[in-house]
Amino acid sequence: MNGAQHILEAFHQHSINTVFGYPGGCIMPLYDALVDDVDVEHVLCRHEQACALAADGYARASGELGVCIATSGPGATNLITGVANAHRDSIPMLVITGQVPSGLIGTDAFQETDVLGMTLGIVKHSYLVESADELPAIMEEAIELAQSGRPGPVWIDIPKDVLLTEAQALPSKPTTSIETSAPDLFTAIDMLRAARKPLLYSGGGISLAHAEEAFRQFAAASGLPSVVTLKGIGNGGKRDPNHLGMLGMHGSRAANRAVDECDLLLVIGARLDDRATGKLDTFAPNARIIHIDADAAEINKLKAADLSLRGDLTSILYGLTGELKKHPLAIEEWRKQCRTWHATGGFNTADNEEPLAPITGPAFVRQLSRIAPDDTIIACDVGQHQMWVAQYYQFDHPRHHLSSGGLGTMGFGLPAAIGAQFANPASTVINVAGDGSFMMNAQELATIRRYNLPLKLIILDNQCLGMVRQQQELFYNNRESHIDLNDNPDFVAMARAFDIPALHIERTDQIRRGIETILAYDGPMLLHVAIAREENVWPIVKPGASNREMIDESQRTRKANKEHVA
């Protein structure tokens, strides 16, 4: 077997049967090998960035490894945003690129870039393969590494001659499992029992560790009021009575208030990032902190923990659950208080009863949540619509909510939805996009058509970059700068040009029919939803401010704005 055939052999060995890619000069030997392979489905996207983002969506929705392939030079550089996106959100991904032949590296050859050098900061690890004989071992190590411990993208850059050379497989290096410290469960239990106002704070680490069931059992046994990060949405399911919603910049008042008043914060699979904590000095000021994570580097990174448990989340959570089942926590007053806050300070914006009224983002998302099946996968883009989905859609599982958290990549949603649909062919998959984000990877309408994916596409179109406009209004004295998109294309006609049927709605009484129509259609369909330009995401915390300083619509005045510009 040559190097290219060894790559496919590794795919077979690891049951990798779907990859996303785009061919080109230096990766041609691998594409030549694909001609004879019937076990690996290669999905041809229309841009390499979409290949990486589709692989990301595939991995998020399935919990399995996402794989993307591109050629050298521009093929590799186009992948970078998608790989960085996976890196920031710890998504298991294998990236394979062709490189110019070994003898031409460093000669400024056609389509040569220093891929290894330019990607160091956005990968868990990367390789430049120097001989065909080492390729099989590198493939094994890379596939293992991408999925172990804290997952992440691993990039293999392979010179064209290596792909063509017959390879004798060298023995793989033994992989060593990551050592974990012995979790001090009893100390954690003692701290929980001593607390009067303990709060559970979970993030994307739960699903990354495949610990969803263990988490739910722990949440039920502990009865702790809980908040989630953007990536933790769905951790507790949609019927968790103690759930207070998302915390942070666009979090609920209930969630932020509970964090502010708790006396013990149990952080599980979350990294205390700035969008969640706001100003760190004032975050959870009265709380002792227990931090549970798979990654030692996250412990004490931003906020010191009073106790840290590092290791396999499932084992730790089951250990804690066992102790709490024997003697439940006595925190009924605190639970009751949190439920009261949730009833008055959750995301409970009333539906608009006026049938001819313009559609609002929250009202649309609430209706979508009511109508779509429980196992629907929503892939968001980035912006106001992303926050409305986070606030108003009731997710039953974290793998149903695909959102670019760390990097905030506009253009993520459409290719991620493609990946999710390949991972779950029988599920309803919906891309909820804004008009700005949709245009960043709109070429992938061709991919949807080519594979006849039954994706549902929803564009909440406010004819501007709404999140930027909102911050310019609130924090820059309403000085709008380059956010106007009132020359958007006719999205309905655009979809139809790709042979995808489309509908336009703009009034409240059209919401239900619009959603039901696209969900019932047997194939891809687009719903274009016109919403008001001036609509904002509420509440909001100014970047860098304390989560106590939430601004809501009642403060939408010039005076209030000026105060917050200071």
Place this chain on the structure above:
Amino acid sequence: MNPTTHPNNAGIYAIACTMTHEAAAMERLCQVIRIRGFRIVQMAVDAAGENLNIALTLEGTRPIAMLKTQLEKLHTVGEVVLQAPMAKTKTA
């Protein structure tokens, strides 16, 4: 904090690092040191078979323990040893 600015309250640290000698090993190490807020004051590298032994003197205002855990995450890093705190050499 801007990682490229090092005010006079920056600490000076010595660390010893062992890592696999493979493509871009040193670049990877230096990249993490920079992005996590430290500046390299001195560096000595000794190639020993498949390994690199690296002695570093670093300057920075962030906790050195945070950098140590980030370096230990690198796949090719075998060991990072934080040596005794060094006397501050910069003056106000």
